[in-house]
Every structure is written in structure tokens, then in C-alpha cells.
Amino acid sequence: MFPLIYNNFLFRLVAFFSVLLGLYILFPFQIVSADGHSSNDTNSGLNYLFAVFFVIWIFFFGYIFFLTRRIKEMKKEVDFLKEELDKKE
Amino acid sequence: MIRSALFLLSFVSTLVLIYLIFMWVPTERTLGISQRIFYVHVPIGWVGMVSIVVVGVASVVHLITRNNFWDAIAYSAAELGIIFATLILLTGAIWAKPAWGVWWTWDPKLTTTLILWFIYVGYLMVRTFSQGPTGRMYASAVALLGAIDAPIIYLASVWWRSAHPPLNIGPLAEQEMSLDSRMLITLFVAIVTFTVFYIYLMVERFNFRRVEDKLDEVHQYVSVNL
Numbered sequence: 001m002f003p004l005i006y007n008n009f010l011f012r013l014v015a016f017f018s019v020l021l022g023l024y025i026l027f028p029f030q031i032v033s034a035d036g037h038s039s040n041d042t043n044s045g046l047n048y049l050f051a052v053f054f055v056i057w058i059f060f061f062g063y064i065f066f067l068t069r070r071i072k073e074m075k076k077e078v079d080f081l082k083e084e085l086d087k088k089e
Numbered sequence: 090m091i092r093s094a095l096f097l098l099s100f101v102s103t104l105v106l107i108y109l110i111f112m113w114v115p116t117e118r119t120l121g122i123s124q125r126i127f128y129v130h131v132p133i134g135w136v137g138m139v140s141i142v143v144v145g146v147a148s149v150v151h152l153i154t155r156n157n158f159w160d161a162i163a164y165s166a167a168e169l170g171i172i173f174a175t176l177i178l179l180t181g182a183i184w185a186k187p188a189w190g191v192w193w194t195w196d197p198k199l200t201t202t203l204i205l206w207f208i209y210v211g212y213l214m215v216r217t218f219s220q221g222p223t224g225r226m227y228a229s230a231v232a233l234l235g236a237i238d239a240p241i242i243y244l245a246s247v248w249w250r251s252a253h254p255p256l257n258i259g260p261l262a263e264q265e266m267s268l269d270s271r272m273l274i275t276l277f278v279a280i281v282t283f284t285v286f287y288i289y290l291m292v293e294r295f296n297f298r299r300v301e302d303k304l305d306e307v308h309q310y311v312s313v314n315l
Contacts, residue, residue, distance in 0.1 A: 055183070074301070
């Protein structure tokens with residue numbers, strides 16, 4: 001039962017971050033114009049803001065990847081237990 | 090139902106937060122755009138500190154009641170806590186570079202936060218390498234150290250003069266350092282967003298942990314009885 005729940009969970013999380021990533025890619029152009037800074041202006045601090053968001057997304061995607069891998073391992077464990085029970089029966 | 094509501098709430102509030110950070114909040118005069126890192130760095134710091142308190146309290150309750158429900162909460166909070174603690178250090182370092190000119194300095198607040206990170210790592214290492222009730226007991230002791238460290242991190246800039254900015258929010262915040270109203274609203278939305286997202290991740294990870302525990306029980310049953 002749990003893999004269905006977690007597939008759903010992962011799907012929702014991936015969808016969530018994908019939408020945010022898309023918005024993030026779109027929005028920086030508007031920040032630049034709103035504050036009068038050029039995207040070429042390295043002193044504006046925009047690069048650092050980019051870096052922070054990049055690191056945050058990388059970590060959350062990494063965590064999702066870790067959970068996905070663990071779920072696959074658990075599916076294998078369940079299959080193994082089923083086989084063992086079938087053999088005994 | 091609760092999980093869907095939490096997911097929806099965190100999704101909507103994140104969209105609002107992105108709009109506020111990138112479009113609405115004014116740019117700080119001295120630090121420029123890099124100051125907007127503040128709206129993610131502070132909430133991540135808040136969640137990272139709350140998480141170790143959750144680990145500590147749940148560990149103690151588990152030791153008293155011996156109920157694995159509390160142990161699952163402690164473990165889930167520790168796993169999420171290390172992610173947030175790592176993000177505190179990384180986002181702080183990225184912000185420190187334009188603000189101070191260095192990636193890292195041995196400032197009291199930064200040092201106590203690094204200690205918190207080591208405490209999270211220590212907790213998870215003890216849990217990994219020492220299974221069973223003894224391991225859980227040692228891990229609880231480590232978690233308690235972390236719970237003590239959390240208020241020290243918060244008060245570090247009050248107790249010791251440091252390069253880190255003084256407190257802007259909370260009961261001990263200095264009045265003259267109070268933020269612009271739009272900055273405060275953005276910060277408030279950011280804290281709510283990250284807190285809701287943390288609760289959502291906690292619920293999901295907790296349920297996952299319970300399934301892992303059940304699977305371990307089945308493994309033990311099969312190996313002993315069949």
C-alpha cells in the first residue's frame with residue numbers, strides 16, 4: 001500500500017518543485033527591471049541570490065531522490081518477503 | 090486530507106513568497122539584492138532550530154514511554170533537520186560573501202550553528218551504527234545537547250558582539266533595528282511558508298518511517314518463525 005502513497009507524494013513534490021523552478025527561471029528578469037539593475041551588474045548581488053535558490057532546490061531534489069531510492073529498496077524487500085512466504089507455503 | 094491541505098497550503102504560500110521576494114519587497118539600501126537572501130535564510134534557520142527541539146522532546150518522551158511513535162517523530166525530525174541545518178550554513182555562507190567579503194568567519198552565531206549541524210550528524214550516526222534501545226538512548230542524549238544549543242544560537246548575537254546582524258524579530262529584537270513594514274510582512278510569510286512546508290515534510294517522512302519500522306518487524310518475524 002505504501003508505494004502507492006509515496007509515488008503520489010513524490011509526484012506531488014516533483015510537480016511542486018518543477019512549477020517553482022519554472023517560475024524561478026522566469027522571475028529574475030523581472031527583478032532586474034524592477035530594481036533598475038542590469039543582469040550584467042555582478043555587484044548587484046543577484047548572482048548570490050541565484051546561488052541560494054539553486055542550492056535550496058538542489059537539496060530538496062536530492063532529498064526526493066533519496067526517498068525514491070529508499071522506496072525502491074523497500075519494494076524489493078517486500079517482494080523478497082513474499083517469495084520467502086510463498087516458498088514456505 | 091490533512092496532507093493534501095498542507096501540500097496545497099505550502100504550494101500556494103511558496104508562490105506568494107516568491108512574488109513577495111522577487112517583486113514586492115523593497116531592496117535594502119546597503120546590501121542591495123543580496124539582502125533578499127534574508128527571506129529564505131532566516132526561516133530555514135528557524136526551522137532548523139525548531140527541528141532539533143522536536144528531536145530532543147520526542148527522544149525524551151520515547152525514553153519515558155518506550156513508544157516507537159515518538160522515536161519515529163525524533164528520527165524524521167533529525168533527518169529533515171540536517172537538511173535544513175546544512176542549508177542554513179550554505180545560504181549563510183553565500184550571503185556572507187557579498188556582505189562581509191568572506192564565505193565564513195568564526196563568529197559565535199555561525200560557530201554555534203555549525204555545532205548544531207555536527208549534533209544532527211552525530212544523532213544520525215549514532216542511530217545508524219548503534220541499533221536497538223541502547224542506540225536510541227545514546228541518540229537521545231545527543232539530541233538533548235542539540236536542544237540546548239538551539240536557544241544559544243538564537244541568543245548568540247545578544248550575548249556576544251559579533252559580525253552577525255542583531256535580532257530583528259522575536260521578543261529580544263532591538264527596536265531601533267526594526268524592519269520596514271513590507272520587509273516584515275515578507276519575512277512573516279516566509280516563516281509561515283517554511284514552517285508549513287516543514288510540517289508537510291514531517292508528516293510524510295513520519296508515515297514513511299512507520300512503514301520502515303513495520304517492515305523491520307516483518308523481517309524479524311520471518312527470520313525467527315519461518
